Amino acid sequence: MLLVTGITGHSGMYFLQELINNNYKGHIRCVVKDPSEQSLLDNTGLNIETTVGDLADYSFVERAMHGIDTVLHIASIFYSVNVMKAAVKNNVSKAILVHTTGIYSKYKSASEEYKGIEAQIKEIITKHNSPIGLIYLRPTMIYGNVNDKNMAVFIKMVDKLRLFPVIDHGKSLLQPVNGRDLGKAYYQVLTKENIDKGDYILSGEKPFPMIDIFKLISASLNKKTTYLSVPLGLGVFMARCLKACSLGKIDYVEKVQRMGEDRSFSHISASRDFGYEPMPFDVGLELEVRQYLEATLTSQGVHR
Numbered sequence: 001m002l003l004v005t006g007i008t009g010h011s012g013m014y015f016l017q018e019l020i021n022n023n024y025k026g027h028i029r030c031v032v033k034d035p036s037e038q039s040l041l042d043n044t045g046l047n048i049e050t051t052v053g054d055l056a057d058y059s060f061v062e063r064a065m066h067g068i069d070t071v072l073h074i075a076s077i078f079y080s081v082n083v084m085k086a087a088v089k090n091n092v093s094k095a096i097l098v099h100t101t102g103i104y105s106k107y108k109s110a111s112e113e114y115k116g117i118e119a120q121i122k123e124i125i126t127k128h129n130s131p132i133g134l135i136y137l138r139p140t141m142i143y144g145n146v147n148d149k150n151m152a153v154f155i156k157m158v159d160k161l162r163l164f165p166v167i168d169h170g171k172s173l174l175q176p177v178n179g180r181d182l183g184k185a186y187y188q189v190l191t192k193e194n195i196d197k198g199d200y201i202l203s204g205e206k207p208f209p210m211i212d213i214f215k216l217i218s219a220s221l222n223k224k225t226t227y228l229s230v231p232l233g234l235g236v237f238m239a240r241c242l243k244a245c246s247l248g249k250i251d252y253v254e255k256v257q258r259m260g261e262d263r264s265f266s267h268i269s270a271s272r273d274f275g276y277e278p279m280p281f282d283v284g285l286e287l288e289v290r291q292y293l294e295a296t297l298t299s300q301g302v303h304r
Contacts, residue, residue: 001029002027002029003030003064003071004029005055005072005073006031008032018186020044028048029068030049031055033054038052055079062085062086070093073095077098077099077100094132095133099118101139101203105261133196134197138200140175140202141174145291146292148288152288156292158214162224162226163226164225164228166229167232167235170210170212172209174209174213175263175265177203181204198273200267200273200276201269204278206281207264214227235259236257239251
């Protein structure tokens with residue numbers, strides 16, 4: 001039996017669509033946090049059962065893991081330790097964990113916690129001498145939906161601001177990955193028989209300077225935008241001031257810091273081992289801009 005967490009999230013929903021498109025025959029247990037999410041899994045034609053609970057509650061995770069052969073953990077990395085403890089205890093054969101390329105950041109504030117989580121996972125496996133097959137999937141910046149909290153923020157900012165601040169002339173490289181490509185990759189790894197262990201980066205087709213991404217967004221929105229370069233140090237200082245003034249409720253410090261470093265990563269291993277082939281960025285961006293414009297018109301009470 002397959003256990004899936006985060007199937008009602010952004011890339012999780014695209015994975016669900018892959019299961020449907022490929023008429024997946026296996027028995028699936030899906031963890032959902034809110035009972036209302038169960039309706040999203042009804043009438044899929046798949047052999048799905050749902051269990052409602054909080055992944056922060058280890059006793060719940062341990063119960064959910066009973067009878068599981070493979071776990072695909074798409075939900076937050078911060079639940080990964082609980083998931084792996086329960087998987088090892090229940091002799092799960094394979095664990096596929098969707099983590100992050102943030103672990104490679106040069107900023108400790110962005111990477112240390114991720115490294116600590118994976119060190120705990122290694123310790124769990126070693127302590128119990130577990131033969132579990134562990135596969136890490138590491139997406140870069142995820143986009144592809146108006147609620148993705150990444151590209152959607154950029155689109156909204158470019159739409160609203162005629163004078164647009166960029167860190168250090170926007171020269172740092174980004175390689176955004178579309179949620180649709182992630183859904184396909186999860187399915188490919190799940191169904192590829194000879195992949196038992198591995199560490200795979202799931203990046204977009206190719207890297208772009210950040211300024212070029214903003215210009216593509218501006219062109220898609222048919223906007224004229226003037227860009228103002230802000231030194232990284234000043235941007236981080238402003239983010240820290242905003243965090244202090246909001247009593248920690250608005251925290252963009254890590255996001256601003258990472259705007260000053262390249263976030264481009266090769267996905268050659270994923271392409272080689274399971275045929276990963278991400279879509280061109282301009283195609284995915286156009287889809288998201290179209291969603292944004294339609295959502296904006298709907299919120300204004302305008303219907304096409």
